[in-house]
Amino acid sequence: MHGVSKVFSNGTLALSDMSLTVERGEFLSLLGPSGCGKSTALRIIAGLGAPSSGRIDWPSSTINAKGLPQGDIGFVFQDPTLMPWATVFGNVYLPLKLQGVGKDVARPRIMETLATVGLADFAEAYPRELSGGMKMRVSIARALVTKPKLLLMDEPFAALDEITRQKLNDDVLKLWRQSGVTVIFVTHSVFESAYLSSRIVVMRSRPGQVYADLPLATSTARSEAYRTSEEYRATTALVSKALQDAIHAGGGSH
Amino acid sequence: MAEAVDTNLGTDANTVIAPPSTPVGEQVARVLVPVGMLLIAIAIWQLYVVLSGTPKYILPSPVDVGGALLTDWPTLLPSLWVTLSITFEALILALIGGVGLAIVLVQSKWIELALFPFAVILQVTPIVAIAPLLLIYAPNTQTALLIVAFLVAFFPILSNMVQGLKSVDHNLLNLFDLYGAGRWQQLVYLKIPASMPYFMTGLRIGGGLSLIAAVVAEFAAGSAGAGSGLAFRLLESGYRLNMPRLYAALILMTLTGVAIFGVTSFISWLVLHRWHESAVRREN
Numbered sequence: 001m002h003g004v005s006k007v008f009s010n011g012t013l014a015l016s017d018m019s020l021t022v023e024r025g026e027f028l029s030l031l032g033p034s035g036c037g038k039s040t041a042l043r044i045i046a047g048l049g050a051p052s053s054g055r056i057d058w059p060s061s062t063i064n065a066k067g068l069p070q071g072d073i074g075f076v077f078q079d080p081t082l083m084p085w086a087t088v089f090g091n092v093y094l095p096l097k098l099q100g101v102g103k104d105v106a107r108p109r110i111m112e113t114l115a116t117v118g119l120a121d122f123a124e125a126y127p128r129e130l131s132g133g134m135k136m137r138v139s140i141a142r143a144l145v146t147k148p149k150l151l152l153m154d155e156p157f158a159a160l161d162e163i164t165r166q167k168l169n170d171d172v173l174k175l176w177r178q179s180g181v182t183v184i185f186v187t188h189s190v191f192e193s194a195y196l197s198s199r200i201v202v203m204r205s206r207p208g209q210v211y212a213d214l215p216l217a218t219s220t221a222r223s224e225a226y227r228t229s230e231e232y233r234a235t236t237a238l239v240s241k242a243l244q245d246a247i248h249a250g251g252g253s254h
Numbered sequence: 255m256a257e258a259v260d261t262n263l264g265t266d267a268n269t270v271i272a273p274p275s276t277p278v279g280e281q282v283a284r285v286l287v288p289v290g291m292l293l294i295a296i297a298i299w300q301l302y303v304v305l306s307g308t309p310k311y312i313l314p315s316p317v318d319v320g321g322a323l324l325t326d327w328p329t330l331l332p333s334l335w336v337t338l339s340i341t342f343e344a345l346i347l348a349l350i351g352g353v354g355l356a357i358v359l360v361q362s363k364w365i366e367l368a369l370f371p372f373a374v375i376l377q378v379t380p381i382v383a384i385a386p387l388l389l390i391y392a393p394n395t396q397t398a399l400l401i402v403a404f405l406v407a408f409f410p411i412l413s414n415m416v417q418g419l420k421s422v423d424h425n426l427l428n429l430f431d432l433y434g435a436g437r438w439q440q441l442v443y444l445k446i447p448a449s450m451p452y453f454m455t456g457l458r459i460g461g462g463l464s465l466i467a468a469v470v471a472e473f474a475a476g477s478a479g480a481g482s483g484l485a486f487r488l489l490e491s492g493y494r495l496n497m498p499r500l501y502a503a504l505i506l507m508t509l510t511g512v513a514i515f516g517v518t519s520f521i522s523w524l525v526l527h528r529w530h531e532s533a534v535r536r537e538n
Contacts, residue, residue, distance in 0.1 A: 048428050075432050081425040084529045085447045097443070098433045126529050146433075 015040055017054075018209050020201060024149075027176055027183045029193035031239065032203030032211075033247050038186045039078075041203075042152050045184065046075050074143030074181075076153040080135035082127040082142075088114065089123040092142045099146070106145075113145045116175060133164035137171075144175065151176075153185045157192070166227075169195055190243060194235045195227065202239070204246040211246040214239065314498040319505065322498035330487060330499075334506050337483035340396065340468040341510070344403030348460050351404070352411030353453070357441065360419045373412070381405045381467070385474040399471045399483070406467035407460040414456030418449025451530050454522035461518040465511050 015037040022028055030038040044051050082091045089110060096106040114120045117137040127135055136156060143151055153172075157165040173196060176183055187193050193200050197216055204211040216235060226232050296316050302308075303315035310318055323330070359366045385402050392398035422445055430440050472485035484503050491500035526532060 043428075046432055048431060073432065075429065077425045077429070079425060081423060081429060083426065083444070083447065085450065094429075094443070095433045098430070098435045098439055128529060128531075 015044075015051075016209055018203075020210060022150075022182060022184060025180050025182055027173075027185065027196055027198045029197040029200045030184065030186045030203060031188065031190065031193045031200055031243060033205055033243075034188060036203045036205035036246075038188075038203055039154050042154050042184060042186050045150075046073055046152050072146075072149045074146060074148035074151045076136075076139050076143045076151070076156045078155045078158060080127070080132075080139040082135060082138055084127050087124050087126055088119060088130070088138050091127065091138055092145050095142060095146045110145060113141045116144070116178075117141045117171065131164075132160055133168060136160065136168060140168075140172070140175075144179070144181075147179075149182060151181050151183045153183065155186050155188065158188070165192070172196065190236055190239050194232065194239050200239055200242075202242045202246045204249045211249060212242040214242060311495040311497050314501055318498040319501040322496075323502040323505065326499050326502060330484075330502060330506060333482060333484045333487045333503070334510070336396070337465075337468055337472075337485070337507070338510060340399050340403055340483060341465045341514070344400055344407055344468060345461055345464040347400075347404045348407035348411050348464065349457070352408050352456065352460070353415050356412055356415035356419055359416055360445070361437075373409075376405065377409045377413075382470050382474050385471045389475050395475055398475055399468060402471035402474075403464045403467040407464035410459040410463065411453075411456040414452045414459070415449060418452025419445045421452065422448045450525055451532060454518075454526060458515070458518045458522065461514045462511065465507070465514055469507060 018037075018041060020041075030041065032038050040049075043049050045056060083094070086094070092110050092113060093103065093106055096109070097103075111120060111123065114123055117140055119134065119137055119141065122130065122134065127138065130138065139156070143153075157168055160168065169192060172183075172185075175181070185193070185196060194216070200214045200216060201210055202212040202214065203209065300316050303313055314322070355369075359369065381402055385398060388398040388401050389395060392401060426444055426448075427440070430444055435443070468483065469485045472483050473489065484507055488500055488503045488507075491497070491503060
């Protein structure tokens with residue numbers, strides 16, 4: 001994704017003159033205090049709500065009527081946002097159904113996607129029968145079923161417990177490595193962003209802007225061992241420092 | 255009800271734990287207790303009438319009522335049929351009209367604003383009060399009754415449906431936008447399923463009200479002679495002090511109401527039991 005330069009402001013000036021270029025295949029985290037406009041930025045990238053000024057440029061890609069690359073974006077919300085009346089299968093089928101793909105044609109793809117998130121056995125279960133972490137997996141499977149080039153995740157694991165969250169972090173990393181998808185991951189957790197990202201963009205609030213841009217190249221593969229490594233500790237220290245500075249720059253009410 | 259749900263879900267667990275089943279004794283008691291209570295109440299009624307020697311034209315015994323139900327069946331059946339057909343025609347029309355109008359209303363806030371005063375006026379007016387007026391305009395009594403029953407059943411269905419169509423998770427709406435869903439897809443795949451719990455509430459209320467309206471409107475309209483519904487039979491029996499037949503007509507109305515309640519509740523359960531909290535048994 002080249003030249004996603006984005007400039008805008010809305011009623012409360014959630015974002016002001018924010019520019020960001022996302023490279024293909026990156027795992028980019030948007031990190032910042034609550035209310036700094038990270039989610040707003042993500043939603044605008046997704047085309048949910050137009051910017052009041054500025055624009056988004058997409059690389060060569062078929063652009064649909066709304067100026068978005070057709071079928072190339074997957075979105076994972078803060079809540080699983082599943083349809084309670086549909087089974088896991090039905091929920092994951094939704095994006096394909098809306099594109100007019102027949103159920104029988106879609107079935108192998110859906111089952112394959114469910115298998116990658118470890119839910120192949122739960123295709124016929126209803127969302128209310130699943131745990132919070134499993135619902136989130138369904139939500140991720142739904143975002144991936146269209147094989148998007150860009151996966152947007154809006155604090156997807158904020159409401160989950162630490163153990164589930166770590167497990168899902170590992171799973172997301174694995175999916176990212178396997179599929180080569182570009183990920184933009186919104187979070188307010190320093191540790192999560194340091195663990196996952198190949199690049200962290202720290203945002204400040206009032207006005208919402210990019211404050212720091214930290215590429216993270218790590219020597220080792222991210223795994224359980226990495227969580228306790230010195231390198232990880234140093235990274236989190238660096239990121240924490242950047243976040244603290246960003247909070248001070250934004251008036252420091254947090 | 256909910257136990258049968260998870261049979262193929264335990265595949266990745268090492269142990270299959272049998273779901274707790276309700277003991278047979280409790281299942282039998284669940285039927286026996288209410289039915290037994292009803293039978294006891296009828297027995298007390300019979301006993302009271304016999305022991306106190308109350309005359310039939312004041313309070314008939316259950317045996318008398320049962321007898322009237324059998325002997326007057328040829329008179330009562332056509333009336334039951336008239337009431338039933340008014341009730342169901344009104345309900346079906348109210349379902350089509352209520353759901354249809356609700357879908358139109360939620361399409362645009364201007365349509366909703368424009369039609370809002372009419373909806374309020376028709377809702378707050380006691381519809382039965384306009385039955386005599388309708389009798390003048392309608393080609394015949396049955397049509398007038400049908401219109402009244404329709405109007406009464408229409409509003410709970412409309413207002414519940416509008417509420418339901420508006421109560422869609424905003425993130426799901428965003429998701430549909432993200433995937434470029436059209437208005438029609440949004441309606442069919444998202445708004446209508448999401449509104450089902452509300453629709454079912456409207457259906458249950460509307461079903462009960464359409465019967466009540468069909469009966470009350472007939473009282474108000476004062477129809478007579480052939481082609482009359484149960485309400486007329488009830489009034490007629492009252493004038494003639496034929497209490498057993500009056501009670502028989504009343505029982506037929508009650509049974510109709512119970513049947514409507516049963517059918518609408520069953521439909522509601524059928525649609526919602528897999529996913530909606532209201533129809534799922536709570537397990538802790």
